[in-house]
Amino acid sequence: MKQIVLFFSFTAVTLLAFAQPKKVVADKIIAQVGDKIILKSDILNAIADYKRQGAEAQLPANPECSFLEGQLIQKALVLQAEKDSLPVTEDEIEAGLDLQIRQFIGMYGSKDALEEIAGKTIYQIKEDFRQSFKERKLADQMRGKILDAVKITPTEVKAYFNKIPTDSLAYYESEVEISQVVLQPKATKEVEEYVIKQLYDLKRQAESGVKPFAQLAKANSDDKGTEQQGGTLSLNRTGKDFDKDFTAATFRLKDGQISPVIKSKFGYHIIYMVSRSGDDAIVRHILKIPPVTEDEVKASLAKLDTIRKQIMDKRYDFGEAVNRFSEDDNSKFTGGRLSDRTGSTFLSIDQLPDKEMVVALKDLKVGDISKPQAYINERGTKMVRIIYLQNRTEPHRENLKQDYNRIQGRALEEKKQGVLEAWFKEHLPNYYITIDKEYTTCSALADWWKYATDL
Numbered sequence: 287m288k289q290i291v292l293f294f295s296f297t298a299v300t301l302l303a304f305a306q307p308k309k310v311v312a313d314k315i316i317a318q319v320g321d322k323i324i325l326k327s328d329i330l331n332a333i334a335d336y337k338r339q340g341a342e343a344q345l346p347a348n349p350e351c352s353f354l355e356g357q358l359i360q361k362a363l364v365l366q367a368e369k370d371s372l373p374v375t376e377d378e379i380e381a382g383l384d385l386q387i388r389q390f391i392g393m394y395g396s397k398d399a400l401e402e403i404a405g406k407t408i409y410q411i412k413e414d415f416r417q418s419f420k421e422r423k424l425a426d427q428m429r430g431k432i433l434d435a436v437k438i439t440p441t442e443v444k445a446y447f448n449k450i451p452t453d454s455l456a457y458y459e460s461e462v463e464i465s466q467v468v469l470q471p472k473a474t475k476e477v478e479e480y481v482i483k484q485l486y487d488l489k490r491q492a493e494s495g496v497k498p499f500a501q502l503a504k505a506n507s508d509d510k511g512t513e514q515q516g517g518t519l520s521l522n523r524t525g526k527d528f529d530k531d532f533t534a535a536t537f538r539l540k541d542g543q544i545s546p547v548i549k550s551k552f553g554y555h556i557i558y559m560v561s562r563s564g565d566d567a568i569v570r571h572i573l574k575i576p577p578v579t580e581d582e583v584k585a586s587l588a589k590l591d592t593i594r595k596q597i598m599d600k601r602y603d604f605g606e607a608v609n610r611f612s613e614d615d616n617s618k619f620t621g622g623r624l625s626d627r628t629g630s631t632f633l634s635i636d637q638l639p640d641k642e643m644v645v646a647l648k649d650l651k652v653g654d655i656s657k658p659q660a661y662i663n664e665r666g667t668k669m670v671r672i673i674y675l676q677n678r679t680e681p682h683r684e685n686l687k688q689d690y691n692r693i694q695g696r697a698l699e700e701k702k703q704g705v706l707e708a709w710f711k712e713h714l715p716n717y718y719i720t721i722d723k724e725y726t727t728c729s730a731l732a733d734w735w736k737y738a739t740d741l
Contacts, residue, residue, distance in 0.1 A: 316722040317354060322361035322421075329353045351728035354721075358734055360425045362710065362717060367424035372431065374423045382419050383412045384566055388520040391568045397561045432709050438698045446697035447686055456684040461632040462647060463677035465622035467593060467607050468614035469670050471586040473576035481554055481576045485547045488572055489556045492544055499544070499558045499570050508553065509573040510666060516570055517558075523565035532557070536567055551615075552665065578668050583660050586670045590658035594672050597655060604655070604674045614669075622674070630691070632679065639664070643673065650675040 317324040333349050336342070346352045367374075387400075387408060394400045397408060404411055473481075488506060492499040500516025507513040521528050523537050529550035539545055539559035547554050553575035560568040597607050608622035617624055624639075625631045638644055642661040650656060656673040663669050679688060686693060711733065719738040725731060 314722075316724065317358060318720045319358055319361035319717050320365045322364060324354065324357045324361065328357060348728065348730070351725065351730045354725060354728070355730045355734070358719075358721075358731070359710070360421060362713065363425040363428040364421045365717065366713065367428040367431075370428070370431070372424060372427045374420055374427065378423065379416060379419050382423070383415055384563075386415060386419075387412060388522075388566055388568065391520060391561070397568070429706070432706060433702045436698070436702050436705050438694065438701055442701070443690070443694045443697045444686065446700065447693050450684075456689075457681070458679070458684065458689070459634050459681050461634050461679045462638075462675060463631050464624055464633070464643075464647070465604055465608065465674045465676060466614065466617060466624065466671045467590065467604070467612045467622055468617070469586045469590055469611065470613050471578040471582040471668055471670065473578045473582065477578075478554070478576045481574045482547050485554055485556050485572065485574055489544050489547075492556075492558065499572075503570055503572045506574070507572045508575045508666065509571070512571070517572055518560070519569050519571060521567055521569070523567075532571075536569055537562075537565075539569075552667075575665075575667055583668060583670065587658040587660065590670055590672050594655055594658065614671075623676075632677070646673050647675060652676065652678055 314326040315323050316326045316329070329350055332353055333345070336345065336349075390400050390411070391397055394403055400411075401407055406414070484506075488502050491497050492502055498516075500518075503517030504513055507517050509517065512518060519528075521533060521536065523533060525533075529552065531548060532550045532555060535545050535548040535555075536557055536559070539557065539562070541559055541561055543559050545555075545557040547556055549555075553573050555571045555573050558570040560570060562568075593607055593611055596602065597604055602610070605621040608618060612618045612622055614622075623631050624633060626633060626637055635644055638647075640661055642659060646656045646659050650673070652675055654675050656675075658670055658672055660668065660670050682688060684693070714733065714737045717737070719734060721731065721734060721738045726735070
């Protein structure tokens, strides 16, 4: 049971499966664990969907074997979860289904478009997913029950590291640990009023039917993440992912309504309510960010220069300056510290968000604070910042002193994998298992064949 199988065991049910037009229809039962059956179509359709979603390069050499093992693992975990009476409430399942439906609607633009593509009603789509959602939830809970108590000691980490051949140790380029204080230059009142007027004109065009809202969003929105989808967003009233003023304005709308111009931390918006169900909504929006001139940028740079001098004069430390002044939500609540997707605060040069930051760090020593710098963020907004270089590593081979957290994470995953494999070897004899003789050549299923009969 290789590590890759754990990945497939929890992703074998592809999310777009219902909408794919060319499905393999094969109702042959190819495996069974207890009373849980696995169909040939489950495997072939999952592989086909995986390829259609552009993930073909990630498939193993024998995908049918790996997907089948993933399904066997999931079915065994579900059986044990049911035996152990692990709780999965209907409310949890319903919430998961609602979230998935919101994502589908956001992807296809509207409830009607989704139903047309699927050839089913929203209710039917949810019912199609209900059992698979429940099984995935049960399997996740069982896996958690098996592994949550697994810890690793420094001695075990060292032993894991010592097993790695010296010539196989990873080589890391120089990495930096940095924090920042970020300000957003503000446009003048006159410019903001002009932008508001533009949005009201777009609102009139949409309401009078001159152009569809989606077309107006594609042509005019400053939200580069949604403009090509006609400004489509999926949100929940209780979610924390959206600006509170944007969310409040959204849930004052009825289906088909367009909001007045509202202000958020990103700029000014008009919002079109596509559909709403309780605390869930699908909307389209048009964002306009009031442009700033060099004068506003210079004023923000001057303010940051004052903040920098006050830090250097020990009026307050960098973390306190972040709390007082920074306007970057992504780093404000981490002391201004940047991190990668894994949560590591050590970033290689190619992980830095923009080339201007690379230039700013070039001549800094550890403990230095950069001069104020203007840049464009990922939303295309003009911002200014100062950067504090907290740490810099030299290029090096992996070692326990500099890379302990990385090594510890891998060692823990290896230990968890061993615990999970041991659990399966202990429990497989207790299950009724059948596998179609078509899969006798699958080396990945060797442990399962010990206790299985062929169909």
